[in-house]
Each structure stands twice: as structure tokens, then as C-alpha cells.
């Protein structure tokens with residue numbers, strides 16, 4: 020029991036509690052730390068020691084934030100601010116909590132108030148101002164989706180991941196002809212436009228050598244599942260978001276279309292309901308539905324080692340990552356996709372990889388789509404669905420071409436001359452007057468043959484004059500599957516060789532267009548050039 024003296028807590032008691040709190044802080048034992056802070060708060064309140072009361076409330080708020088209890092943390096900050104409106108510690112803690120909830124404008128106000136309250140021009144003031152500025156930038160980014168990663172890219176992706184805010188662009192979840200729900204564009208968007216920036220509910224990561232067995236992967240998976248369950252337990256809103264996802268066991272027409280407001284950043288009202296009685300009521304009434312979450316994770320988690328992550332996000336450290344990003348998990352697969360995702364730290368950025376019309380469904384590839392239809396069918400079956408996208412339908416339903424495709428596939432498999440395969444396919448498409456869009460589909464399906472041919476000086480000497488240029492085929496394939504590293508590399512090589520690309524400015528425009536379609540509008544032109552160099556370097560390494 021704390022001893023009390025006139026005008027506040029007695030010094031010995033306070034000193035003892037403070038040193039206990041410091042020990043717990045160093046051990047990061049947040050639960051015990053909260054208990055000690057509560058002790059100080061009760062004692063300080065009973066003797067009306069406002070100075071001690073406010074700093075203990077601010078410290079408890081920080082610890083509660085660490086424990087994922089943002090609502091209780093905010094309540095502590097508000098209690099301190101009610102006693103002392105210009106308490107720098109409480110204002111800083113509240114700013115940090117609001118920033119974590121994505122309420123950047125309110126967070127910036129708190130940091131600004133903390134700078135004013137600290138007074139003078141010391142390091143604390145400078146830090147509070149810096150935090151206010153960071154929140155101002157994040158607020159602007161959360162509204163526009165405009166991200167500039169140029170500096171980070173130019174620094175070789177080194178250092179801390181750039182700060183990102185969650186963003187929901189002109190997209191909406193609707194019922195999809197592909198199955199269940201899907202994400203749709205509500206406006207026309209240009210290739211490269213950012214559609215969604217989503218923060219992961221949780222990510223499991225491990226540095227696993229390629230040859231490692233399934234035990235290590237299982238370890239990463241278990242760690243990931245544990246983190247998702249913990250996040251759902253701590254925050255009812257997170258649990259509610261996870262429950263919008265499919266368990267894979269519902270009938271497609273049973274799946275409800277969620278309200279888009281769920282995915283937008285928190286409003287004042289949301290945070291109040293999360294922060295006070297209403298939030299707590301939900302938490303105690305509803306235990307986390309563990310089985311349901313486990314089934315959801317089986318269907319919806321995304322691997323972080325997507326092709327774009329190799330260049331734009333893993334900092335060369337992580338080579339196995341699995342995560343749950345809720346809104347991107349509503350995106351269906353297509354072999355004629357129009358979007359891609361890039362991973363930066365804990366955020367997934369989904370951007371248009373082709374121009375998209377209002378009302379069109381947004382899709383990305385769940386597996387390699389630069390392969391013939393038979394291979395894609397195997398992959399989609401492994402996912403538990405039959406892909407009926409327009410590309411699959413065309414390749415499966417055109418009986419004359421279907422026969423030809425099968426012949427070419429077999430010929431390729433038996434080690435036949437790649438140049439002859441490409442020649443025959445081009446001839447057949449010309450004779451059958453196949454439309455450009457469908458030519459693009461078939462070229463994408465036989466991409467391995469085309470690229471092996473362009474890679475070989477010997478084969479190019481033999482067939483080069485009788486087949487379309489690398490740049491032309493790359494542009495055509497980008498129409499089928501959107502921008503990606505393979506077509507970008509081919510476009511870069513093709514444009515360097517100047518074969519059939521047009522004049523210098525046209526060539527540069529084409530390259531930048533495919534670059535944006537591949538990496539999104541995340542970097543300025545000068546940094547894009549660096550990405551081009553890396554893309555070509557990666558190809559050279561691969562070819563060695």
C-alpha cells in the first residue's frame with residue numbers, strides 16, 4: 020500500500036514503484052508494467068497528485084498500445100488530458116495511438132499540441148514536430164494513394180521501409196461471375212494506378228533456404244496463424260474483418276458482400292466505439308472463432324514472395340513470407356489479369372497492371388500465367404476452382420486452334436526446335452485471322468518458347484527474320500497478362516535493339532508505360548531507370 024504525505028505520494032513509495040516499472044519496461048513485460056502503472060495511478064488519484072497521475076496514465080497508455088489494446092490506451096490518454104490538457108507525454112501517447120489506428124489528422128494535432136506544450140526548442144519539440152509532419156504526409160497519402168518510393172529504391176531498398184498509410188482507391192467489393200465476391204473498379208483507371216494499400220493483419224516470415232524441408236515452412240505457418248489469432252482476440256474490428264472472408268465451405272451465393280466502409284480508415288465514431296464500452300462489450304461477448312479463422316487462412320492467405328517482392332520489398336532478407344491482407348483477399352484470379360501486388364514491409368500495394376474500365380473486375384494471377392492452358396488448368400484445380408476467364412475459354416473452346424496448341428505443346432515437350440514452334444504458331448494465327456487480343460493470349464501461353472528463342476543468338480540467326488520482334492511480342496503479351504518483369508525485360512532488350520519499336524521518344528514512352536504497369540506508379544522516372552537496370556541485371560544473372 021502506498022504511503023501518502025501532504026501534497027502527494029511519499030518519495031520512497033514512488034521511487035520503489037518507479038524502479039519496479041523501469042525493470043518491467045526493460046523486460047518488456049507489458050502486463051506487469053500496466054499493473055504497476057495502475058498502482059501508481061490509484062495512489063496518485065487518491066491524493067490528487069496530478070503530475071504523477073498524468074505521467075502514469077500516459078505510460079500505461081503506451082503499454083496498453085503494446086498489448087494491442089488501443090481503446091484502453093486512448094481512454095488513459097483522454098483521462099490524463101482531462102486533468103492536464105497540455106500534458107506532453109499524454110499528447111504524444113495519444114498521437115502514437117491515433118497514428119496506429121490510421122487517424123493521421125487527429126494524430127498530427129496531438130503531436131503539434133505536444134510540441135507546443137513541451138515549449139522551447141529542444142530535441143523533444145523537434146521530435147514532436149517531425150511526428151506531426153509524418154502524420155500530415157500519411158494523411159495526404161491515405162486520401163490520394165500517391166506513394167513515392169524513389170528515394171528508397173535509389174538507396175537500393177536499404178534502411179527502414181518507407182511509411183505507408185492504408186488506402187482504398189476507386190474499387191468496390193461486389194458479386195463476381197468468377198465466384199463469390201470480387202473487387203471491381205468503379206472508375207476507369209490507367210495502368211500503374213494504385214488501387215489498394217492494405218496493412219497485413221499479420222505476417223509470418225522466415226529466412227528459409229530454397230532446399231529446406233517442410234518443417235521450417237510449418238514453423239513460419241504456425242507463427243503466422245498464432246499472430247492472426249492474437250490480432251483477432253485483441254481487436255473485435257480485426258476479427259469482424261476476418262469473418263467477412265470465405266472459409267471455402269460456403270455456397271458461392273451464400274457469401275455476403277461486405278460494406279466498403281469496413282475497409283476505410285477509422286472515423287472518430289469508430290474509434291470511440293472501439294475505445295469505450297461498446298468495443299469492450301463486443302470483446303467480452305464474442306470469443307474468437309478459431310476454427311473459422313483457420314479455415315479462412317487455408318483459403319485466403321497470400322505468399323509474400325510474389326514476383327514483385329523480389330525487386331520491391333523483401334530487402335534481400337526475407338525469402339519466405341505468408342500474410343493476410345483482408346481487402347486484397349477479395350481479388351479473384353484470372354489468366355488475363357489486370358492487377359499486381361507489391362509488398363513493402365507489412366503493406367501490400369495492389370496496382371493496375373493494365374488499363375481498367377469502370378465496372379471491370381480487378382483480378383491478379385494466383386499462379387504463373389505465362390504457360391499453356393493445360394498447365395494453368397492444373398494450377399487452378401490445385402487451388403480448388405476451374406478458371407473460366409476469357410483467355411481460358413478462348414484457348415479451350417477454339418477447336419482448330421486448340422488442336423494446334425496441343426500439337427505445339429507436345430512438340431515443345433519432346434524437345435522440338437523452339438524456333439519452329441514459334442513460327443508455326445505465328446503462321447497459324449495469321450492464316451486463321453486471329454484477332455490481336457487473342458494472339459496476345461497465345462503468345463503469353465507460349466512465352467517460354469518465345470523468350471528462349473529471343474535469348475539465343477544462334478536461334479535468332481536462324482529464325483529472327485521470320486518472327487515478330489521481341490519488343491512487339493512483349494507489348495502484345497503485356498496486353499494479355501499486364502506488366503510484369505518478364506515482359507518488361509523483353510521490352511527493355513527489344514527497345515535497346517531498336518527492333519520495331521518506333522522512334523526514340525516513342526520507345527521511351529512504351530518502356531515507361533510497361534514499367535509503370537509492372538511496378539506501379541510508385542517511383543519517379545529517375546528511380547524507374549534504376550528499376551530497369553535491376554530488372555535487366557536480374558535477367559543476366561538468371562541467364563548465366
Ligand SMILES: C[S@@+](CC[C@H](N)C(=O)[O-])C[C@H]1O[C@@H](n2cnc3c(N)ncnc32)[C@H](O)[C@@H]1O
Nearest residue numbers: 197198199200265319348349350351352404406
Ligand atoms: C482469395 S479468395 C477470392 C475471393 C472469393 N471469391 C470470395 O468471395 O471470398 C479465393 C477463392 O475465390 C475463388 N476464385 C478465385 N478466382 C476464381 C476464378 N477465376 N474462378 C473461379 N473461382 C475463383 C476460389 O474459390 C478461390 O479459392
